[in-house]
Amino acid sequence: VNVSRLGHSPLSTAAPSTVVQTLPATREEEAAKMADSPTIDAVFHNAVIVTMDDAFRVLQDGAVAVAGDRIAAVGPSADVLAAFPCAVQTLDLGGRIVLPGLVNTHVHTSQQLARGIADDVDLMTWLHGRIWPYESHMTEEDSYASTLLCGIELIRSGVSSSFSLCQHGV
Structure with missing residues (x-):
């Protein structure tokens, strides 16, 4: 330090x-x-x-x-x-x-609740057919809950700073 x-x-x-x-x-x-x-x-x-x-x-x-x-x-x-x-x-x-806190410079807080919805598809199918439709239907409350859960996981993993790449704003 x-x-x-x-x-x-x-x-x-x-x-x-x-x-x-x-x-x-x-x-x-x-x-x-x-x-x-x-x-x-x-x-x-x-x-x-x-x-x-x-x-x-x-x-x-x-x-x-x-x-x-x-x-x-x-x-x-x-x-x-x-x-x-x-x-x-x-x-x-x-x-x-x-050790000092870790830094995560690429996290999608709005996707925390979407784990497992696209483990079996290629990137373009995941983007166009799964994650973008999922995110477009998220409410502010959904986004808040996903961000809160993501924050808890980051802290429990030793991350003290993060940068969210969230398009839907939380």
């Missing part, structure tokens, strides 16, 4: 095993830093973290600290947990993979 694009300071240029957050040297510095730092809402640890940083590192036992809607730190689990011992919530992900 390139947190500089998220409105945070750039990632540390230190060795890959260090946490993004710089730790204070003394107890006084630590207390001052904790007083000035945002509340860490959650630390997700014990995960495979696909960082997407400049080196495309993958942390095998990594953690992500989150403050509000921002990533506060990314690094090895032990370092992030030590940096934020007072996180509101600490979640052990049991080795699951954490």
Whole structure:
């Protein structure tokens, strides 16, 4: 994660095993830093973290600290947990993979409810004989339901951004 694009300071240029957050040297510095730092809402640890940083590192036992809607730190689990011992919530992900949201740049939200109506035909038959007639009879409510279902499926699949190629407007 390139947190500089998220409105945070750039990632540390230190060795890959260090946490993004710089730790204070003394107890006084630590207390001052904790007083000035945002509340860490959650630390997700014990995960495979696909960082997407400049080196495309993958942390095998990594953690992500989150403050509000921002990533506060990314690094090895032990370092992030030590940096934020007072996180509101600490979640052990049991080795699951954490990666940035996926982007789907070609989705037809109005066709979500039409799955299976044309699995057995060629493209031109599908277009002229199936999908265009189907879409031409859709109501606004049909289109809304199809778009809602499509959105749920996209989110459950890890998609955080999409572009709909919908001619009937939703």
